[in-house]
Amino acid sequence: PSLHRQRHQFVIDFVRRNKPRKVVDLGCSECSLLKKLKFHREVELLVGVDINGAKVKKKMHGLGPISTDYLQPTYDQLRVELYQGSVTQKDVRLRGFDLVTSIELIEHLTLADVECFSEVVFGYMIPVAVIVSTPNSEFNPLFTGLTGFRHSDHKFEWTRAEFQSWALKVCLEYGYEVEFTGVGQAPPGQQESVGFCSQIGVFHRRAGRDHCNMLFGDDADDVFSYTLLYSINY
Template sequence: MFVNFQCDNVVDGSASAPVIQFKPPLYRQRYQFVKDLVDLHQPKKVADLGCGDTSLIRQLKVFPCIELLIGVDIDGDKLRWKGEKLAPVLGHFLQPRELNLTITLYCGSVVERDSRLLGLDLITCIELIEHLDSDDLARFPEVVFGYLSPSMVVISTPNSEFNPLFPAVTLRDSDHKFEWTRMEFQNWASHAANLYNYSVEFTGVGAPPAGAESVGFCTQIGVFRKNGGKAAESCVLEQHAYKVVFTASYPSLQQERFLRLVMVSEVSRQVESLRVRYLRRLKEQRDKELGNEPADTGPEAPMLCFGPAFTEVERDRIKKSPKPFCVGNKFFVPLKRLLAYPKLNRLCISEERMRSVIASSLILSCDGSAVVVEFHNSRNVKFEHR
């Protein structure tokens, strides 16, 4: 969206003269473009070249599909300072991701070859190329498209045709070595795409105001896709041109200890809910047989088995699973029943795998087919002493 001239900050925030203001701000529109692309294509391995203050990386790390996230920038001090914000916090341990995620920040030039960036699904270069001098710009396509050869590349750069709409703007940033017209960018991008077997589509963000549509988007974007899909990985000589500044691995359900914590917690919660519901049902049945009026027990407990939180498919799956049962003072909940509930079903593990994960923390039946708890005492977790 475009908003009229305002006495605010420049396109991305510097200067004091009246300038065009975008809503959302132009940098957010660029990031949103990348996020929409990630949401659509679900890449697993992503690198942001010229990552700067790591703002885009912080927004991409929430995508569950991404397992490797890399940032590269020439400013090592900034990466060290910003890297701390990318470290996992308590909430990530309490609710682990489904898939592993490793974030690594490298200090180095984007025109240097580093084999640790091979095999990527997506490389983003947001407002990067205009900061390269002529020699580095000449090397850039060979390194990114030729050597790294990812499945997809996104490059954004200022559209100089939009600049006359800004008051007294020659270059939008003092560090820009150039700013291209749409034709200049498309010629450069098309040549690189043809040379390295990519196709490229052009679009942009930051629409012009009414009456100035002919100048195009404020930021022009090229989306490059490798022809024939992902390039086959070949044996490449290991090269480490970059220096690791920061790295972090996030807890996930692919890691045994976190899978166990999550599964034991969810199984215990579900077993307790079923025990309480089973106990209430028996009490209601006895009261009915004795002709007693039902006691006023306050707000009704949530219907955990067939409540409104479940879809038709989930309710049907639960209904078809073995039901909990009671033998003496022992309450049995079949593992198949537990795996029918959505949270545990989404873990996509087998009954055998579930048994091996929870066996050291919960009491199982003799044949290992059910979790067993005291019917009138829910404290059934075995605490391990280590």
């Protein structure tokens, strides 16, 4: 399977195991991951955010119920919401989620904006779990003919050590723990030295989910910075 599919499959496997009820995909682009997640009946609220509203609008209607959903309802309840907005900005509607996914997003941000992202996601949204994927630059020599970054819009590509140092700093600052993994295997014998093609950090909040309300201080007051593009109740 393509690397793109492997990354999404990683999220789907996580959802199967952990059964989050509220999930938000940051940098959802054309909503392809959200469309796959909609088939998991534990999910009650599925949200997508992207800075590029035109990209989101392109295929968002595919998130609505399809005829078989009416003939054979598989959802207890499901609400889908899509927003245009930047992950560097807070929005109160994104607090209190069980899972935040950020798949191949952070490398499109400047390092200053990655700092804002960390604060918004881990310090303000305070989800139970976060999955972050980003290219592993140590894998790049295996791409023949690649000079520079994998994509012209990338602002950086991190080594495993660079990614891990960002992630561990986030954990210290905001009270999370992280496990490192990835998708896209190197050829036999090279896995150790280059790592995965896409590196992934899976973060869990240290305090249990019941402490959630205590964590949300008064600064939660009504920051609505995102624009709602689409919403539907099943």
